[in-house]
Amino acid sequence: MTASAEPAASPFGPRARWLAVAAVVSLCASALLGVFSDAFEVPSFGADAFSRSAIGHHAFVRLLRTLGRNVVVSRSRTAEKGAGAVVIVAEPLLGPAVAYGRSRAQLREILEEAQGVLLVLPKRTGIPDRLRPSWLGGALLDTPEAGRQVLEAADVTGQVVRPEASAEWRGSLPVPELPEPQLVVSTSLVPLLESGGRVLVGERTGEGARLLVLSDPDVLETHGLGKGRNAELVAALIERLDPGGRAAIVVDETLHGHELQPSLAQELLRWPLAIATLQAVLALALLAWAGLVRFGRPRRASPALSPGTAFLVENTADLLREGRHLAPALASTWRAAKEQIVRALRAPGEPPADLDAFVARLAAARGRAGELDALERRIVQLTARRPAAHDVLRAAHAIHAFREVMTHGARNDP
Numbered sequence: 303m304t305a306s307a308e309p310a311a312s313p314f315g316p317r318a319r320w321l322a323v324a325a326v327v328s329l330c331a332s333a334l335l336g337v338f339s340d341a342f343e344v345p346s347f348g349a350d351a352f353s354r355s356a357i358g359h360h361a362f363v364r365l366l367r368t369l370g371r372n373v374v375v376s377r378s379r380t381a382e383k384g385a386g387a388v389v390i391v392a393e394p395l396l397g398p399a400v401a402y403g404r405s406r407a408q409l410r411e412i413l414e415e416a417q418g419v420l421l422v423l424p425k426r427t428g429i430p431d432r433l434r435p436s437w438l439g440g441a442l443l444d445t446p447e448a449g450r451q452v453l454e455a456a457d458v459t460g461q462v463v464r465p466e467a468s469a470e471w472r473g474s475l476p477v478p479e480l481p482e483p484q485l486v487v488s489t490s491l492v493p494l495l496e497s498g499g500r501v502l503v504g505e506r507t508g509e510g511a512r513l514l515v516l517s518d519p520d521v522l523e524t525h526g527l528g529k530g531r532n533a534e535l536v537a538a539l540i541e542r543l544d545p546g547g548r549a550a551i552v553v554d555e556t557l558h559g560h561e562l563q564p565s566l567a568q569e570l571l572r573w574p575l576a577i578a579t580l581q582a583v584l585a586l587a588l589l590a591w592a593g594l595v596r597f598g599r600p601r602r603a604s605p606a607l608s609p610g611t612a613f614l615v616e617n618t619a620d621l622l623r624e625g626r627h628l629a630p631a632l633a634s635t636w637r638a639a640k641e642q643i644v645r646a647l648r649a650p651g652e653p654p655a656d657l658d659a660f661v662a663r664l665a666a667a668r669g670r671a672g673e674l675d676a677l678e679r680r681i682v683q684l685t686a687r688r689p690a691a692h693d694v695l696r697a698a699h700a701i702h703a704f705r706e707v708m709t710h711g712a713r714n715d716p
Contacts, residue, residue, distance in 0.1 A: 345436035350555055351553045351555055357441055359392055362536065373552075376552050394424070408557065409455050421456055421515050423516070426441040446461070449484070458506065460489075478502070480502075486502075487501070502516070639704065
């Protein structure tokens, strides 16, 4: 076994490095999704929680979250999510019962399951911008019939009116700023804020959820939320439905046409979760690549000891170097070279002579006595101390050259 230590292979090969890169990219993308998740919303210009337009409710949702409330924007199974919670159904798209039977049934389920419901009647319909379809280009005032149909779906008897005169508010709630209010005339609601018998905020209690009806959405839409005490009014309505502030607030978007049937596969392939799905697929592909094996018969393992004299020579040299036996090895090499010279040049039948003297006579006869003396002194100097490996190697080359000259003659000899 060789004593020389081979350089240790790195434990991190190319495949492991690719896996590490994929993990880092996945971690960074997940962090970005967590920080900028609000940027990946449903584009909308209408009266809903996704819209940042003048008639949108996005600012209202932000206000509730700023107040520390747990707000969930629901696009599926709102009745289940709203069980024991406060549900906000703002400006739902409800038409005649024949055409919108399913939507009306969803609203009734919400009223049955929720702790409290804030029902905001519709007032305007948005028109998209021609050049930027996700932006609001204008708004049309809905007919009072649209609000009446929402009241009918909630089993509230009443009519929607729009008085021309300015309102003089009476009630215990904060007074809003509404230049052109939309009000309700109803016997089913207890007025909390009204003007001349026409209700802006009315309440219905009894079986099912506690219901608050806000007849004019201008107080919570983006264009009106910051006016006067409008924000204070909508906050007071939420506080009335949940005095302790412990219930979650569910904002329904299923009745705005944003209903989404829950599907794990669809969610994983929909933006922005598609990024995380792509990261997972990439990581699995790299993991599979790292675990691949070669096809066909496996290659034989290299033998622990390679055959041949080259291995033995290299192994012996390594042992001598590691054991610091270079000086004795050099002396033995010099003596073996002299013995080879004697065997090659001694006449047949001649009795063995003194080794050193015989080599000296041969070197003198060939005019290489000086070369022999220099080599002898060099070897004596090296063997008298602990020589360096490169000095021993140069001396061994000189010994080999001297032996070749003595036995075979110099290359330039005639």
